[in-house]
Amino acid sequence: MDNVLELFERINAFLWGVPMILLLLGAGIWLTWQLGFVQVRYMGKAFKHTFAPLFKKNKGDGINSFKALATSISAQVGTGNLAGVATAIAAGGPGAIFWMWVSSFFGMATIFAEGVLAQVYRVKKGDHYVGGPAYYIKEGLGSRWLASFFAIAIIFALGFIGNMVQSNAITVAFVETFQVDHNLFRLGLGIGIALFIGLILLGGIKRISTFAGNVVPVMALLYIVGSLIILMSHADEVFSTFALIIEAAFTPQSAAGGVLGATVKEAIRYGIARGLFSNEAGMGSTPHAHATANVHYPAQQGLVAMVGVFIDTVVICTLTALVILVTDAHQTDLQGSAITQEGFARGLGEFGTPFIAICLLFFAFTTILGWAYFGEVNVRFLFGESAVPIYRWLVLICIVLGALVQVELIWEVADTFNAFMVIPNIIAVLALTFVVKKEWKQYRNELK
Template sequence: MVETITAFFQDINSFLWGPVMLVFLLGTGVWLTLQLRFIQVRHLGKGFKLTFAPLFKKEKSEGINSFKALATSISAQVGTGNLAGVATAIASGGPGAIFWMWISSFFGMATIFSEAILAQKYRVKKGSHFVGGPAYYIRDGLGSRWLAGFFAIAIIIALGFIGNMVQSNAITVAMNQAIGVDSLPINLVIGVIIAFFVGLILFGGISRISNFAGNVVPFMALLYIGGSLIILISYADQIIPTLQLIVQAAISPEAAAGGALGATIKEAIRYGIARGLFSNEAGMGSTPHAHAVAEVKHPTHQGLVAMVGVFIDTVIICTLTAMVVLLTNAHQSGLEGSAITQEGFARGLGSFGIPFIAICLLFFAFTTILGWAYFGEVNVKFLFGDQAVGVYRSVVLIFIVTGSLVQVDFVWEIADTFNALMVIPNILALLGLTKVIKSTWQQTL
């Protein structure tokens, strides 16, 4: 039965996530980059200033500043995909896939800038906080209620339920590997503990989520960056040749043919772009929910901050993962997914590498659960009102516990399908509201 369901969704995903979807997503990024005159080149520096300025200012209100909103966004962006996704891209597309991952992040900055602007522009006030996201700008910007509802249902299922089930499973697997024990009772205990702490934060609402993310995300990122840099320093003499290999494998047929697993340029482009888009979530319609709540002087300010999120996620963290994998030759170990990355850190840090990755996965997956649960919650409110939030949160916790108990390989296929169903209406909105994006940006020039 499971095999039949898996095969069914694999067929759907081979169509949805084929070249058409990649062109659809990347093409939108190119289009918005041209319309905004390469904003990610001219104004990324300003984005960094706007991002970190709140850290050096005394809070004037109890609202959510741009940094906390970005931290909530990054908490969802930086997850197991940064470890498993990068490793998979290299294993399937060769070293050249990383070059195309950089390309996807470059154009993705323009996409996420546009998403954040629309999220700010079409947000609504609910109590003491704002709320917004694609469902709101699809309904109020495009004027399509049914398409907004379609998006809302897709993200609730893809991220709120199934996605969080996968994340809790990733935590359980990492803990099992760290302690060397894998049994159903222990997995149940791990799942209940995860659900308990998620519930404590989730039932506190967006303020508690953003405060938690604002404190944990910097620590999470610095921990992973620090461990990666230690390995890079020990392989310092191989850094330049490895970077050359990445570029050569991306553009040279000879280099690609002689690369890892004999990957072709076509495969490098496909897997590099696909994994890059999955990692930074630009165009998927998830992170705008976090950017909508920020209290900023102008929507474009949060758009610039949003670009920083893609830079941190892909250009910094994904690149570090790729360098560790390639420098240690972990991609030639015959392993798959996150096990490749874990092998790289084990080779680079010795016996400490395995618990190190387990700790990083714990933080990555846990914060992703919080971000995704909140994104789903916004859309539950959009469809059913505040009265349905308690039920939704309880169901999320059930999925978290369930995820710790089952093998969820087939669930990824279901999640991929609903991820694609999120992308389509969101991209249509970005294309349909390009004039609004441009005019809003021009107001600040």
């Protein structure tokens, strides 16, 4: 197992090296420039489009913008916000958080473009719409093979490997909470999670979006309140912690931050990789949710998509990082979500461990739902409706297996397949920038 882990670590050192960093940041910077800093100038309008549907009755086919965003956030807000942030700090030091912020800022422009393209190239299936990178790669670029490559990558990256990560995170949290680390306990948790996921998946996107629309706001608010309670009790350290994050992003000695051997290069690599795993900007996953929304203009859903990155990284990931750093939980020998759990245990006392276990349960559970649906869309794209039942069974098996396997290995495998998703998706987004700009211009003309 150690040899396999080492192999994937070497693969990811190459895949997530300077070329990938330049590809992701370069795409975000290019789109930010081409769209006139949309994430700065139109953020207020983005929040308005996001929450306005809560006060209106949905008309026409599809689901409203808020439910589409809730489905997107259900996939975005997961172990990347808890275990992923902790892993980034453990491997890259506190400076990794700064690079998360950088990637999320430019990622807002990238995800805006993804949301627009998902709307432009979506297709009607019964009483709802489906779409995503496989559709805009095939129709926009005219490349069936590249679309198929992406579809295969997302099925493995999210549907199978990614959901193993989520299942593992839930299991580790409950193992820490109940102090029972036995294979039968882990197996029981995995089977329980799989059963509930299976019941909701059978209802399709409308049941998933309804569930996400009800659960996501509650789980996000619960986590934010818990984090703020800890930060208020360490108020005198918050400012210095922000300073440490910024300094560590550029200084090798500071980047260690209690983690031996962390360098600026590692801070950048793990910050961007874990930031992507968390907010998924550029990965090509969330467009599947945004394609389902019932909106007047594709650019409206592009704006809504930006809110997902803001909530995911700027709010929740930052709160997680601050809790870990002010409580010195990163100074321990723990790994993954156990680091975050330790931070909340130190900050909230005996209530901290079960608190984070409950949050992880909701975060990871909703992410499994979102990712399973995203993979399902691509199974239909490749093989048709007849392959969906087989795919669903394989997802449920992966959820059970995820409760039993080694966490370091599945994180590394997830990073590998994430890279395989990013490359064709970013190629398509950059090649179709002219389509995004056209839709963006049409929307702004309507505003005038």
